[in-house]
Amino acid sequence: MSIFLDLIPVSRAEEILQDIAPPMEEEWVSLLDAYRCVLSQPITAQEDIPGFTRTVVDGYAVSASDTIGAGEALPAMLTITGRVGMGDGDAGIVRPGECRYVPTGAVIPDGANAVAMIEYAEESGDEVLVYRAVAEGENLTLQGDDFRKGEMVFPAGRRLSSRDLGVLGALGVTMVPVRRKPVLGIISTGNELISPDKTPGPGEIRDVNTYLCRGYAEERGTVPRMYGIVPDERGPLEEAIRQAVAECDLVCISGGSSKGERDMCAAILADLGTVHAHGIALAPGKPTIIGTISDVPVLGLPGHPASAYVVLVALGDVLIAAMTGSAAARITVPARCAAPIPSARGREDYIRVRLEGHDAYPLFGKSGLTNTLIESHGLLRVPDGREGYEKGAEVEVILW
Amino acid sequence: MSIFLDLIPVSRAEEILQDIAPPMEEEWVSLLDAYRCVLSQPITAQEDIPGFTRTVVDGYAVSASDTIGAGEALPAMLTITGRVGMGDGDAGIVRPGECRYVPTGAVIPDGANAVAMIEYAEESGDEVLVYRAVAEGENLTLQGDDFRKGEMVFPAGRRLSSRDLGVLGALGVTMVPVRRKPVLGIISTGNELISPDKTPGPGEIRDVNTYLCRGYAEERGTVPRMYGIVPDERGPLEEAIRQAVAECDLVCISGGSSKGERDMCAAILADLGTVHAHGIALAPGKPTIIGTISDVPVLGLPGHPASAYVVLVALGDVLIAAMTGSAAARITVPARCAAPIPSARGREDYIRVRLEGHDAYPLFGKSGLTNTLIESHGLLRVPDGREGYEKGAEVEVILW
Numbered sequence: 001m002s003i004f005l006d007l008i009p010v011s012r013a014e015e016i017l018q019d020i021a022p023p024m025e026e027e028w029v030s031l032l033d034a035y036r037c038v039l040s041q042p043i044t045a046q047e048d049i050p051g052f053t054r055t056v057v058d059g060y061a062v063s064a065s066d067t068i069g070a071g072e073a074l075p076a077m078l079t080i081t082g083r084v085g086m087g088d089g090d091a092g093i094v095r096p097g098e099c100r101y102v103p104t105g106a107v108i109p110d111g112a113n114a115v116a117m118i119e120y121a122e123e124s125g126d127e128v129l130v131y132r133a134v135a136e137g138e139n140l141t142l143q144g145d146d147f148r149k150g151e152m153v154f155p156a157g158r159r160l161s162s163r164d165l166g167v168l169g170a171l172g173v174t175m176v177p178v179r180r181k182p183v184l185g186i187i188s189t190g191n192e193l194i195s196p197d198k199t200p201g202p203g204e205i206r207d208v209n210t211y212l213c214r215g216y217a218e219e220r221g222t223v224p225r226m227y228g229i230v231p232d233e234r235g236p237l238e239e240a241i242r243q244a245v246a247e248c249d250l251v252c253i254s255g256g257s258s259k260g261e262r263d264m265c266a267a268i269l270a271d272l273g274t275v276h277a278h279g280i281a282l283a284p285g286k287p288t289i290i291g292t293i294s295d296v297p298v299l300g301l302p303g304h305p306a307s308a309y310v311v312l313v314a315l316g317d318v319l320i321a322a323m324t325g326s327a328a329a330r331i332t333v334p335a336r337c338a339a340p341i342p343s344a345r346g347r348e349d350y351i352r353v354r355l356e357g358h359d360a361y362p363l364f365g366k367s368g369l370t371n372t373l374i375e376s377h378g379l380l381r382v383p384d385g386r387e388g389y390e391k392g393a394e395v396e397v398i399l400w
Numbered sequence: 401m402s403i404f405l406d407l408i409p410v411s412r413a414e415e416i417l418q419d420i421a422p423p424m425e426e427e428w429v430s431l432l433d434a435y436r437c438v439l440s441q442p443i444t445a446q447e448d449i450p451g452f453t454r455t456v457v458d459g460y461a462v463s464a465s466d467t468i469g470a471g472e473a474l475p476a477m478l479t480i481t482g483r484v485g486m487g488d489g490d491a492g493i494v495r496p497g498e499c500r501y502v503p504t505g506a507v508i509p510d511g512a513n514a515v516a517m518i519e520y521a522e523e524s525g526d527e528v529l530v531y532r533a534v535a536e537g538e539n540l541t542l543q544g545d546d547f548r549k550g551e552m553v554f555p556a557g558r559r560l561s562s563r564d565l566g567v568l569g570a571l572g573v574t575m576v577p578v579r580r581k582p583v584l585g586i587i588s589t590g591n592e593l594i595s596p597d598k599t600p601g602p603g604e605i606r607d608v609n610t611y612l613c614r615g616y617a618e619e620r621g622t623v624p625r626m627y628g629i630v631p632d633e634r635g636p637l638e639e640a641i642r643q644a645v646a647e648c649d650l651v652c653i654s655g656g657s658s659k660g661e662r663d664m665c666a667a668i669l670a671d672l673g674t675v676h677a678h679g680i681a682l683a684p685g686k687p688t689i690i691g692t693i694s695d696v697p698v699l700g701l702p703g704h705p706a707s708a709y710v711v712l713v714a715l716g717d718v719l720i721a722a723m724t725g726s727a728a729a730r731i732t733v734p735a736r737c738a739a740p741i742p743s744a745r746g747r748e749d750y751i752r753v754r755l756e757g758h759d760a761y762p763l764f765g766k767s768g769l770t771n772t773l774i775e776s777h778g779l780l781r782v783p784d785g786r787e788g789y790e791k792g793a794e795v796e797v798i799l800w
Contacts, residue, residue, distance in 0.1 A: 031596065031611055032626075035618045051600050056704070056768040058659045086632060086658065087592035089602030103658030105592055105703060105768070107603045118659065141768040153774070161800060162615020163773040166705050169596040169611040170770055192487035192505055196431065196569040200451050202489030203507040211431055211569040215562020218435045226432075232486060258486065258503030259458050259518070303505060304456070305566050331799065333733045334758045358734045358758075358794075368456045368505070368541040370570055373563040374553070394758075399731065400561060 005279025005287060009384055010348040014318050016276045016290055020297050021322030022249060024179040031168055034160050036221045037178035038326040043154040048144035049170055053108045057139045060099040060121055060128050061091075061112035064136040075122075075129035084109065099128050108140060115139040147171065157326045159221065179324045184217040185248030186210055187227045187240050189255035189265070190303060195229065208305040208370060209254035216312045220320050220329045222250075232261050238268050245272070245293045250319060254301040254308045262287050265300050269293065281347045281384060285311040305370045310350045313379055313398060331399045333378075335360040336392060341380065343388040352376035353397055360397050376400065405679025405687060409784055410748040414718050416676045416690055420697050421722030422649060424579040431568055434560050436621045437578035438726040443554040448544035449570055453508045457539045460499040460521055460528050461491070461512035464536040475522075475529035484509065499528050508540060515539035547571070557726045559621065579724045584617040585648030586610055587627045587640050589655035589665070590703060595629065608705040608770060609654035616712045620720050620729045622650075632661050638668050645672070645693045650719060654701040654708045662687050665700050669693065681747045681784060685711040705770045710750045713779055713798060731799045733778075735760040736792060741780065743788040752776035753797055760797050776800065 008016075026040040055061065062078060070076035083101040084091040094100055094112040101123075102108065102115060114134040122129045147153055153171060154164065160176070168176060188210045196206045207229050217224035225248055230240045232255070244251045256265045262278075266289050269275050273293030278300075280288045284307035289300030297319055301308040317328035338359040343349040353360040355377040362380065365372035378399040382388060389395055408416075426440040455461065462478060470476035483501040484491040491509040494500055499516070500509050501523075508515070514534040522529045547553055553571060554564065560576070568576060588610045596606045607629050617624035625648055630640045632655070644651045656665045666678045666689050673693030678700075680688045684707035689700030697719055701708040717728035738759040743749040753760040755777040762780065765772035778799040782788060789795055 032614065035615050047599075050605060050768075052602060054605075054768060056766060086590060086661075087603050089604070091603070103660060105590070105605070105658065141766055145766060146769045146771050160615075161774075162612060162619045163709060163770075163800060165615040166608040166612030166709070167770050167774050169608045170606050170705075172596050172599065172606055174595075174597040190486060190505070195574075196572050197574040199447075199572065202452060203487050203491070204489070205450060205454075205505065206570050206572055208566040208569045212562060212566030214432065215435050215560075215565040219562045258505065260503060261486075305570075309563060309566070331731065366456060366541055366545065368450075368454060369546045370563075370567050371546050374561075374567050400563060 007279045007281040007286065008277050009281050010314065013277055013280045013290060013315060017315060017319045018322045020276065020292050021319055022295055023325065024182055024249065024323050026177055027180045028175045029178055031165060031174045031176055034165060034168070034176040034178060035162065037160050037176065038324040039154055039156050039158045039160065039177065040179045041177045042152050042156050043168065043171065043173055045147040045149055045151045045153055045171055048149050049147040050141060050143060050145065053143050054105055054141045055102045055108060055115040055139055056104060056141055057115055057117045058104050059102060059115040059117040059139065060130065061094055061102045061108050061115050062099045062130065062134065063094060063096055063112060064114040064134050064138065066097060067116060067130050067133040070130050070133045072131050075131045078128050078130060079126055080123065080128050113137065159326050159329060182222045182249040182320060182323050183225050183247065184222040185225050185227060185244035185251040186213040186217070187244055187251065187253045188229045189232055189237060189253060189261065190229070191232050193229045193255070209301070209308050212305055212309055213252050213254065213312070216309065216316065220317065222320060232256065232264065234264060234268070237264065238272070241268055241272065241293070241298070245296045245298065248296065249323065251296060251298045252301055252316070253298065255303040256300065262289070265289060269298055269300070282311070282314060283347055283349050285314060288315065304368050306373050309373060310379065314350055332396050333399060335395055335397045337389045337395055338391065340391045341382060341389045343382040343386060345387055346384055348384045349382040351380045351382065353378060353380045355397060360395060407679045407681040407686065408677050409681050410714065413677055413680045413690060413715060417715060417719045418722045420676065420692050421719055422695055423725065424582055424649065424723050426577055427580045428575045429578055431565060431574045431576055434565060434568070434576040434578060435562065437560050437576065438724040439554055439556050439558045439560065439577065440579050441577045442552050442556050443568065443571065443573060445547040445549055445551045445553055445571055448549050449547040450541060450543060450545065453543050454505055454541045455502045455508060455515040455539055456504060456541055457515055457517045458504050459502060459515040459517040459539065460530065461494055461502045461508050461515050462499045462530065462534065463494060463496055463512060464514040464534050464538065466497060467516060467530050467533040470530050470533045472531050475531045478528050478530060479526055480523065480528050513537065559726050559729060582622045582649040582720060582723050583625050583647065584622040585625050585627060585644035585651035586613040586617070587644055587651065587653045588629045589632055589637060589653060589661065591632050593629045593655070609701070609708050612705055612709055613652050613654065613712070616709065616716065620717065622720060632656065632664065634664060634668070637664065638672070641668060641672065641693070641698070645696045645698065648696065649723065651696060651698045652701055652716070653698065655703040656700065662689070665689060669698055669700070682711070682714060683747055683749050685714060688715065704768050706773050709773060710779065714750055732796050733799060735795055735797045737789045737795055738791065740791045741782060741789045743782040743786060745787055746784055748784045749782040751780045751782065753778060753780045755797060760795060
């Protein structure tokens, strides 16, 4: 193969990833286990929430018209005819000139249409003095105020947050239809790699990418499965890839940053399946390989950890999102370039940046280093149609 | 007790939480299990990383002075004396007029101080033509370029990201000293509450806060333990609190939004331990209770789900951060008020906002509702010394 890779644009790589992404099947999980799962179906309210009109304060359920003109000097005087308890289904009735005590969250009696807060009322025997007029509907949550029967509350593809779990509880959804979490296989290749529990000898380097990919897998809501360090030899590498493809929904192979290694990885993929791309107009990440074996997507990542991580964010996110029918599990924020960022047309650049308030400071580091990964807050993408950004330009930053 | 709570400022509540936070003990976990754990000790590089000078490209290790003046028309001609393999400890030596092939990541031979990329070189028999001059140090990562021996790489209190895991691998830290994850006990109280798998009868409401608190606990890196729905009765509530305090590192009791319930919860806390605060100048969240029983912090949250969640973010985050010696596990971004936000001096307001680019739109909803929790992107804090924010004001938003 040529020294020069045949580069495809990132937009084409994204199309390929969409095409090859195997959709994850639906499964039902307990609401207790649904945190960060992706909904496989929209969730619709099966009834009005709340199911009845409630008070949001402690006070007296009244007919608002009975309090017209009430004030400190001239309170409205109402007869108290009872007290509603929490969870009481029958709150009784409030007739003109009457009121009933209601604790926060209780049902409003028939005939009442507002609640006077206890802070502005005074009970004295059978009478309650109300020192402030209340408007119709005041201090009430009406039936269906939160969600109406039949309303779609969550679309399919929603990644469930802690708040979503609470709302699913309110909706009575205790078994949740979600996409199965993809199993992400992780292979690190390289004759120079040793396990981090060993001390490197001359020419040896500890394996970083296994841990980087594992953390990424957890961060993105997938299930990591590790295949360890594999030497850059045809036999062991092919065996590891076969096994990972048989056991996983997608496989990331990192390493092979040299031409010989890249070519061997691509050759194995071509023999066992299909190479869709070898070389992407992306920096860092140019030598990335996209393949499939038996419909399992395989990403060949650069060996440099920082480059590998950028490719995971730039392309892995697209693949996982397509597999789960969701948006990428990441946060993007607007920011302002604090320094000019040069780039080249025809290539998409991902620049590590440090955020200080609204300002994004580019961190340019040597590509083999990892320190910018931990000193930066995220990535600034320079699309391939741009030659960079001027200082002060409004941009988006993908938060780590 | 009085209808009116004796409110303390949020700053005082934060001090109390710092004071009562029990520090989590140190434990050692495998690097494989360290994602999102909080470091209990700083991590220092035990040796230079990388431990040797490496090439970051495929090419020819040369003495830079041998390439002075080299160009397309007049390449430098060097004798190739060998090829360095990945992981080779001994890369040999490059003398003036010589070069050696080096694949990306390999050791640089003695005598070489730069690498000419294969893209700009041509091999022909024993000779290599180099078509571009290289400067000293070009295409090299020097020993210690990433981290120097003795350099502090992570401070204690760092919450480990996926990138941090990779760097810990590089540093050879396979067992990681971390703070034990706090066990967060969750109690929902209320006679009106039913389990979400039941259909509410008149006056009944499904339990939301158990799921909200559980999700929050997972989001914040704690271990949730649930005690279910407890009726607002002295005996069962006291029993549930006793059990939770015995088994957990902190306990959140939600519910008791009515005065009677709040008073009962506070009375139990006072009997079993100490009530440090009952009523905080915070909206929503005014009736919040802070207590301790046998040195276990207990937060009494409002029953309204949205209010309970705001208190978890406003105060729970402070408590958990103090327990683990870390910053709060949340992201804050700068934003601009897209509408005026009124507030009151002497009270800290937390407004749910929707972000559109840099603009934060306040969502004002009735306090009993949960829909704003899922329609918003985060919280805008209005400190108690302010009367609000004008449209266009620069603010910070705590992302959900």
